[in-house]
Amino acid sequence: MLIGLQLGAGSLVGCRKDSPEKTEVAPSKDSVKQSYEGLKTQFSGLTTKFADMRKQIEALPPDLPGLGEVRGKLFTAEEVLGVTGAKLTWLSGRLDAALQAEKGDELQQVSKEIAETADEIRQIDRVSLEVSHQLLPLERTAALRPKAPDAGSASFARVLPTGYEVKAAEGGVEQRLIELIEDPKRKVDKTTWFDFDRQLFASGGSKLDAERAKDQLQNVFEILKAYPTVKLTIGGYTDAAGPAAANKKLSTERAQAVKKELVRLGVAAPRLDAGGKEHPICAASGTEECKDKSRRVAVRVTAK
Numbered sequence: 001m002l003i004g005l006q007l008g009a010g011s012l013v014g015c016r017k018d019s020p021e022k023t024e025v026a027p028s029k030d031s032v033k034q035s036y037e038g039l040k041t042q043f044s045g046l047t048t049k050f051a052d053m054r055k056q057i058e059a060l061p062p063d064l065p066g067l068g069e070v071r072g073k074l075f076t077a078e079e080v081l082g083v084t085g086a087k088l089t090w091l092s093g094r095l096d097a098a099l100q101a102e103k104g105d106e107l108q109q110v111s112k113e114i115a116e117t118a119d120e121i122r123q124i125d126r127v128s129l130e131v132s133h134q135l136l137p138l139e140r141t142a143a144l145r146p147k148a149p150d151a152g153s154a155s156f157a158r159v160l161p162t163g164y165e166v167k168a169a170e171g172g173v174e175q176r177l178i179e180l181i182e183d184p185k186r187k188v189d190k191t192t193w194f195d196f197d198r199q200l201f202a203s204g205g206s207k208l209d210a211e212r213a214k215d216q217l218q219n220v221f222e223i224l225k226a227y228p229t230v231k232l233t234i235g236g237y238t239d240a241a242g243p244a245a246a247n248k249k250l251s252t253e254r255a256q257a258v259k260k261e262l263v264r265l266g267v268a269a270p271r272l273d274a275g276g277k278e279h280p281i282c283a284a285s286g287t288e289e290c291k292d293k294s295r296r297v298a299v300r301v302t303a304k
Contacts (some may be wrong), residue, residue: 027111029099035114036095042121043081043088049128050078056135060142063209070134077127084120091117160226166219172197173299174219180301181227193235193298206236206253208261217258220299221265231303234258234274237296258297273302 057071091113098106155170158178168174176194180186198216224230236254255274263269 027108029107032095032107032111032114033099035111035118036091039091039114039118039121040088042118042125043085046081046121046125046128047085049132050074050081053128053131053135054078056139060138061209061211063211064138064142065205066134067138070131070138073127073134074131077124077131080120081124084117084124087117087120160222162222162226164222164226166222168216168219169197173216174223177220177223177299177301181223181230181304188301188304190300193300195296195298206250206257208257213261217261217265221262221267224262224267224271227304229303230301231271232273233300233302234272235298235300236274237298254297 053074057067057074060067091110094106094110094113098110156168156172156175157165158175159165160178166174166178173194173196180188180192196213196216198212224232234255236251236256236258252275259269259272259274262272
């Protein structure tokens, strides 16, 4: 037993004594060149990916909720990628010099710097994946927004008694309002509501989507100006998600936002009433497209 312990101890001591300290193996010229070429390929792929994502962002409505954060993240990553590109150019010169001088220590240093740069590129690539994943729901939200017709594509046109020409979508709120107002046989009632046919609000808020709403609100203002005895009630709506009290508050704020804008354009405030309504098109479990349609504003003629 004693002999066995002594042998074991001697073996352990021998291991400590005879084991050489770890030394870094000098990389070969070919392996360093291959690493650098691989780095250039990764950088080129990332550059293309970021250019594609920039095009995706530029195609989205600038007021889309959450877009600013994603855009900022992309632009910051692009700046870092630009610095990395400059570093790659610098590394190319370092590598050429090390290969020509045939100095192993310099080649080893360049190899370390290539590895560090590869790690930086991996971090940038992770950010690109995050941005790519965040863009998907933003694109879906943007796709659900009805597109506002421009003057060239409007299919309904009517010259009002004031001389103003209304141009709008066929069957839109402008056409329906004018037809009810001008038809002496049609009476006002409490059930005839006309939905605005362009998205007026950013999802989940009461701030007007000014760019998409301005033409239609201008048209409504001109209609009220042309028919000074007409009065309207404005109803705001939300989807069925969330607490009922919060939804009612939000829908009221949306209606008030439209009233405020029409008053700013020149409509006398007493001609407009505004409040929240509780008539979502679909349940909380409905599709995103259906819930988007529930987040709307409608008007009802209360006097002709």
